[in-house]
Amino acid sequence: MKMMTLLTLALAQPAASPPEPLEQKQQQALACVAVLAIVASEQERGVPAALDYPLLAERGATYAGLVGQQIMADSDRSREQVRDAMIAAVAERQTTAQAAADPDEALGSEMATCLPLLDAAVPPQPKPDLTQCAGMLQLAYEEVHDREGLSKTAQDLKTLASVLDSRARDQMRAEGLSGQESDILLTRSREAMLAEARERESAGQGSNLDFEHCFTLAAPEDKQRKYEH
Template sequence: MIRFPAVAALFALVATPLAAQAAGPAPAPPPLPELDAEQKAQLTCSAVFAIVASDQARGEEAALRFPPLKVRGREYFVRFGARTIDKTGITRETVKVLLESEVERLQKLAAAVGDPQGTLTRTIAPCLPRLDAEVPPLAKPTLGQCAAILTLAYEEVHAREGMAGPEARDLKILSAVVESRQRKALAAKGLSGDAIDRSVAQEHDRMLKEALGTGPGVEKYDLQTCYEFAKPDEKSHY
């Protein structure tokens, strides 16, 4: 199957208004193919997944009601693009223009009816079953896997930015909270201090190997589960 090397950049297109994306005169767009009904439906779903994924990345509360779409929505679009290229002979650039045009159409529709959230909800509703059929839901990580994922995320950000930014500080707190809960859970199973240390280290190494592999790495996991594990207890705060 054809994969686009920079497909993530296509989803970034919806993070800013379309009018702001062109820094200068844009070249003439390639002619767009006539899509059949199924291809049009897949294109609409790809566009709405891109919009919602962008909103989720910005922490928009309404978008967070939907399943995480950064990875699965991107994969859905990649598969749509590959099939469309195979069937129509169009280029990757044309597929990109198709997505941009459909995102713009949906945004204009939402503005015209004066109900952006309602339009988004109605548009995505028939697309979610399509997504489940095409791209399986993300795996739910265990407490130990989440501790390793958050620790790896902290280590990566710290190595790149040090402790100067809020992201590293937040990840340090989250990883410490989840690892502490992992250790308590292991102790409740009867493990001793040394055995707990070994178990935590082994989980970290397994997740690091997975992250560095050729597959989707940690992106195959529903990371929202990890933030649920990190939530403070009702009678505590951090």
């Protein structure tokens, strides 16, 4: 009898009222979270159209977190409610894309709106130049090699480091520098980057450069992407 009484009382409680509809600005932010997440997923799968855009996995995730926090603060929604809204937004964008006559054109229109919002909320990191990238990839190779030996990852990094080193030397040669001068500049660049990396690591900080851009600089000319990363 006591259990029945408790159930009756529970059922008599008024149902929680649904949250107020989101404002247009919040809806747009959610839509962009969905679009960026979809493009990031397609980039990971190597979809050519998605690779026309800046790499979005890291910055897109940061943007999603910022949008979620802002919506929770402004609308009193719970974390679970915001998560569900993001999932629903992804599903809606996928349905819209499937129904579009030209999915790539539709995506381009949405990205034209969302990329500026992303850049404003999560500014892209500075892009390293060829010399810096040659040093970064060489240091990355040495770190992985020390940890794993000549693993597949280490071999890939070594190849990329060699490509970037060669292109950096070609650029310096075109600028009138000798081979010895190029050696000095590349060595100094690596030493400076290693010192900075150790300093930032000791402060609990990651790199302040767009490491992904180095992979673009190492890519064959015919695979250069529409947007530099």
